[in-house]
Amino acid sequence: MTPPAVDAPTLARAVRRERRRRTAGGLLLVAPLLVFLGLTLLLPIGTLLARAVHDPQVATALPATAQALDAWDRVAPLPDAARVALQRDLLAATDDARIGGVARRLNGDVPGARSLVMGTWRALHHDPAAAGFDPTAPRAAALEAFDARWADPAVWIAIARNAAAFNPDDLLAAVDLRRDAQGGIARVPADESAFGRILARTLGVSAAVTALCLLLGYPLAWWISTLPPQRAALAMIAVLLPFWTSVLVRAAAWVVLLQREGLVNQALIAAGVIAEPLALIFNRTGVVISMTHVLLPFMVLPLLAAMRAVPPTLMRAAVSLGSPPLQAFVRVWMPQTRAGVAAGVLLVFILALGYYVTPALLGGADDQMLSYYVARYANVEIDWGMACALAVVLLAATLVLYTLYRRVARDTVLGA
Amino acid sequence: MIRPVVSSLLLIACAATAHAAPELVIVNFGGANGAAQRKAFYEPFERTSGAKVVAVEYNGEQARVKAMVEARKVTWDVVEVESPDLSRGCDEGLYERVDWSKLGGKAAYLPAAVHDCGVGAFMWSTVMAYDTSRFPGGGPKTWADFWDVKRFPGKRGLRKGARYALEFALLADGVKPADVYKVLATRDGADRAFRRLTELAPHLQWWEAGAQPVQWLVANDVAITSAYNGRIDAARREGRPLAVVWAGSLYDFDYWAVPKGSPNRDLALRYIATAGVPDHQAAFARLMPYGPTVPQAVARIDAETLKHLPSTPANMTDALKFDARFWADQGEVLEKRFAAWAAR
Numbered sequence A: 001m002t003p004p005a006v007d008a009p010t011l012a013r014a015v016r017r018e019r020r021r022r023t024a025g026g027l028l029l030v031a032p033l034l035v036f037l038g039l040t041l042l043l044p045i046g047t048l049l050a051r052a053v054h055d056p057q058v059a060t061a062l063p064a065t066a067q068a069l070d071a072w073d074r075v076a077p078l079p080d081a082a083r084v085a086l087q088r089d090l091l092a093a094t095d096d097a098r099i100g101g102v103a104r105r106l107n108g109d110v111p112g113a114r115s116l117v118m119g120t121w122r123a124l125h126h127d128p129a130a131a132g133f134d135p136t137a138p139r140a141a142a143l144e145a146f147d148a149r150w151a152d153p154a155v156w157i158a159i160a161r162n163a164a165a166f167n168p169d170d171l172l173a174a175v176d177l178r179r180d181a182q183g184g185i186a187r188v189p190a191d192e193s194a195f196g197r198i199l200a201r202t203l204g205v206s207a208a209v210t211a212l213c214l215l216l217g218y219p220l221a222w223w224i225s226t227l228p229p230q231r232a233a234l235a236m237i238a239v240l241l242p243f244w245t246s247v248l249v250r251a252a253a254w255v256v257l258l259q260r261e262g263l264v265n266q267a268l269i270a271a272g273v274i275a276e277p278l279a280l281i282f283n284r285t286g287v288v289i290s291m292t293h294v295l296l297p298f299m300v301l302p303l304l305a306a307m308r309a310v311p312p313t314l315m316r317a318a319v320s321l322g323s324p325p326l327q328a329f330v331r332v333w334m335p336q337t338r339a340g341v342a343a344g345v346l347l348v349f350i351l352a353l354g355y356y357v358t359p360a361l362l363g364g365a366d367d368q369m370l371s372y373y374v375a376r377y378a379n380v381e382i383d384w385g386m387a388c389a390l391a392v393v394l395l396a397a398t399l400v401l402y403t404l405y406r407r408v409a410r411d412t413v414l415g416a
Numbered sequence B: 001m002i003r004p005v006v007s008s009l010l011l012i013a014c015a016a017t018a019h020a021a022p023e024l025v026i027v028n029f030g031g032a033n034g035a036a037q038r039k040a041f042y043e044p045f046e047r048t049s050g051a052k053v054v055a056v057e058y059n060g061e062q063a064r065v066k067a068m069v070e071a072r073k074v075t076w077d078v079v080e081v082e083s084p085d086l087s088r089g090c091d092e093g094l095y096e097r098v099d100w101s102k103l104g105g106k107a108a109y110l111p112a113a114v115h116d117c118g119v120g121a122f123m124w125s126t127v128m129a130y131d132t133s134r135f136p137g138g139g140p141k142t143w144a145d146f147w148d149v150k151r152f153p154g155k156r157g158l159r160k161g162a163r164y165a166l167e168f169a170l171l172a173d174g175v176k177p178a179d180v181y182k183v184l185a186t187r188d189g190a191d192r193a194f195r196r197l198t199e200l201a202p203h204l205q206w207w208e209a210g211a212q213p214v215q216w217l218v219a220n221d222v223a224i225t226s227a228y229n230g231r232i233d234a235a236r237r238e239g240r241p242l243a244v245v246w247a248g249s250l251y252d253f254d255y256w257a258v259p260k261g262s263p264n265r266d267l268a269l270r271y272i273a274t275a276g277v278p279d280h281q282a283a284f285a286r287l288m289p290y291g292p293t294v295p296q297a298v299a300r301i302d303a304e305t306l307k308h309l310p311s312t313p314a315n316m317t318d319a320l321k322f323d324a325r326f327w328a329d330q331g332e333v334l335e336k337r338f339a340a341w342a343a344r
Helices: A008-053 A057-061 A063-070 A080-092 A096-109 A113-126 A142-146 A153-162 A169-174 A195-226 A229-244 A247-258 A263-270 A284-308 A313-320 A325-336 A338-353 A357-362 A370-380 A384-414 B002-016 B031-049 B062-071 B083-091 B143-147 B165-172 B177-184 B187-203 B211-218 B229-237 B265-275 B278-287 B295-300 B324-343
Strands: A177-179 A185-187 B023-028 B052-057 B078-082 B119-131 B156-159 B204-207 B224-228 B242-257
Touching: A008 A169, A008 A384, A057 A063, A057 A096, A057 A153, A063 A080, A063 A153, A080 A113, A080 A142, A096 A113, A096 A153, A096 B083, A096 B324, A113 A142, A113 A153, A113 B324, A169 A177, A169 A384, A195 A229, A195 A284, A195 A338, A195 A370, A195 A384, A195 B324, A229 A284, A247 A263, A247 A284, A247 A357, A284 A338, A284 A357, A313 A325, A325 A338, A338 A384, A370 A384, A370 B062, B023 B031, B023 B265, B031 B052, B031 B229, B031 B265, B031 B278, B062 B083, B078 B083, B078 B265, B083 B242, B083 B324, B119 B211, B119 B229, B119 B265, B119 B278, B143 B165, B143 B187, B156 B165, B156 B211, B165 B177, B165 B187, B165 B242, B165 B324, B177 B187, B177 B324, B187 B204, B187 B324, B204 B211, B211 B224, B211 B229, B211 B242, B224 B229, B229 B242, B242 B265, B265 B278, B278 B295
Parallel strands: B023 B052, B023 B078, B156 B204, B156 B224
Antiparallel strands: A177 A185, B078 B242, B119 B224, B119 B242
């Protein structure tokens, strides 16, 4: 019964062509989305990753010095050629923005390098003779004669290390490591290492907030799911109202409630529960309370969606088959909501990881999360390399946790 | 967060109804200070130049200026900048160099108000402040008293970060104001300051925004705090019984600076010259208790206002000048150490 006009290979070709046409059509339809994702997600993340390890400032501003230092083993006395090359590079750099970037970069390694580099650059450009420099034929000894700090090998090691356009220093610093003079990787001294503990704190606060949200959100979502539609809608508005309020307004409201002579403390003292006001704010307690409040809707919404999908007949069937109601709830009803729990936990935890406004306003000095330092390096210190490196650490930690979570969730939730 | 949005919307609205008068975008720190600037500086400038001033608020974020300058799309013409940011921005080419000949020369200004890239706008101070009703037997007088929680019980407020906190810790430890930065530059000195902070840590509450310490004092959340003197004065004018301790205060200047590549450079410089007119500076000091940067303005300020200015000699005897150069060099390391100290 095969149609005689078409042989098999032709038919196969026609099918393939039709498939390609459809794929192309489909791709064309999603093309705007792909372009949008590429521009708003992949490109910024790519730039972020690149900024964390790529900093060509020293290499482009001090090319001759970089070359002269290439052969130096960082143990032997510094070659005079490097001292001469640095003067030539500084003379050639007429753009102060460029040297300013170098000074900032080096100052991160050697405190004081900023004023050293900028001072030398200014002297070379404004009145070299008065400062003992000879612009036409730089002498090696002139640098140390101008400022004794040039005799410190640490400055030159910092230049040599940063002369590579790609270097891992910011990334290492973001995980409390650094390269020593010989290029080996070492831990930073305890009184300067902060980011490991800050990352642990970020994860800890996020986990605590997620747990609290689940604890409060589960019964709440269950209660709403049992309400008749109109009253459920009213309850949902109550849940969503804080969701529509600005984070700053909510933070201010918590200050009014939780401060030393705030409403909560006054009520507790009036009720005779406590004699002295509790410290509820500008510490971890305040941060966790307010973040839980902000993030609760993100837990309630997926839970509610999952609970509404559970057929109410299941519970009735379980009870009619002889199960006590509580056991039926735990063994029949609750497992049906696992997908909602999984979604809510993931959503709240990942959102909590990025919080910084709430901890900044309601926390103490030791309650700041990693994103606070990302913002600080980006806006205040204007060290975008370091900001990107910390962001990369946060991104990596999130991805690792997400992968682990997916594995656990697949085994327990989807397998159930 | 809302204010910058509103002001940028205003900016767009103004641009939409573009008229012939040239516009000058001036960026300030907002609040009562911004309002005082409008009255004392912007309005006279608008009258004399015919230009229109568009005020934008920011929080000192130099990242905005850096992004503008690097993208060569500078929309801010004059920016109020704090001294460490000015030094750094000047080094990194974010700001135009000042043509002092157009401002009547450097001699008209206080020496500290003269910078390669900026012109002193006013002098402000970080002071110790407390509620007098809380200490009827006399309040704290020195930073050592601030650290003495037995004699003066209650929480303490300090600005979050190493800046200011370390200086005050050394003053409390008995270091003379003149030696503070010399001591802090050494490893031992920094250790000493952090040890002092550790001692007080259980009683400390760290503030982030200038409005917080005043609000905490008024709400009885802290007993003594560091605060900007202008904020305390504003609360005092509202009838709060707040007192300021000038001994051991840390003063500094804010500067006018022009972002590199501003299309209105000349107009910007004319504005800065207007803001340096003694009469205008005296008017500003009456609205906001910050000191003038031109010595001639002092004679035009009444005695009552002078009593509350950080620039008045009686208030400066035991005061300390904030050392922007020190912080430019040591800032990264000490701030990092502060973060580590807070996380311990």
